[in-house]
Structure formats: structure tokens, C-alpha cells
Amino acid sequence: MGAALGLGAACAPLASCGGSAEVEPGGGKPLDGGPEVGEGETIAEASGVKPGSAVPFTDAGSGEPAVLLRLEDGEFAAYSAICTHMGCVVAYDRSEDTLECPCHGSIFDPQSGAEVLNGPATRPLPEIPVKVEGDKVVRV
Numbered sequence: 001m002g003a004a005l006g007l008g009a010a011c012a013p014l015a016s017c018g019g020s021a022e023v024e025p026g027g028g029k030p031l032d033g034g035p036e037v038g039e040g041e042t043i044a045e046a047s048g049v050k051p052g053s054a055v056p057f058t059d060a061g062s063g064e065p066a067v068l069l070r071l072e073d074g075e076f077a078a079y080s081a082i083c084t085h086m087g088c089v090v091a092y093d094r095s096e097d098t099l100e101c102p103c104h105g106s107i108f109d110p111q112s113g114a115e116v117l118n119g120p121a122t123r124p125l126p127e128i129p130v131k132v133e134g135d136k137v138v139r140v
């Protein structure tokens, strides 16, 4: 896991913590660099997001990386992609269906409000409200 990589002290808040090749616990890349989306704007077309997948975007309100996930039951959820421990950008682990922080190994469960499955983080990722309008997933 990320904690064994010894990257902790080098991670600055809001940084993606260096090259993704050595910080991908489950094969995912840090969720940054997506298009900026403000309130009332479309994040993605619902039909284009398969269950068990993630779409990175930038929350226009905060200017920070965020992620839209389609859960296994077909519902959508969105969260800040900024780890609540020290501010690294989390990655989506498709094989485990979790959000994982490459810096110190925190794991969040997108199926249940991004609650912490593994520390050192103690708080869930902040949720970003979304709704489905027709075939569009809109940031509320």
C-alpha cells in the first residue's frame, strides 16, 4: 500500500504526490486534471459512464479535483478527490471499487458516502451533490 512507499513527508497539500507509476495501489491514476464544472453544469452523460467507473472533474466552486462515480447499483455519487488526511489527490481503484490515497494509504468507500475504510484519514471525502436530468449528470 502507499504507506510503504515512504512518500508521506514529500506530499504537499493538493499535490498529486509525484509520478503516478509508483503510487498506484490499485492501478488507478490520481483523479486530477478533469474539466471544470460549476453548479448546474453537466459533469458527464449518464449513458457514457458504466457502473464501476469514475470520471474526474474539477469543482469550479473550490477549484479542486473531484470525481463522479457510477456505483455498482447504477446510482451516481460525486466527491472531492482531496484526501482528508493531508490533501493528496486520491485515485480510483476499479478492482476494489474504492478511492485510495497514494500518499499514506487511506482508503474511502464510494458506496457509502466515501467513509474511511483505512486510515490515517479519519473523515470521509466531502460529497458533491449531483442529480440526473435525462441523460446528463449535473452538479447541483
Ligand code: FES
Pocket: 011, 083, 084, 085, 086, 087, 088, 101, 102, 103, 104, 105, 106, 119, 120, 121
Ligand atoms: S494525504 Fe495522507 S493518506 Fe491521504
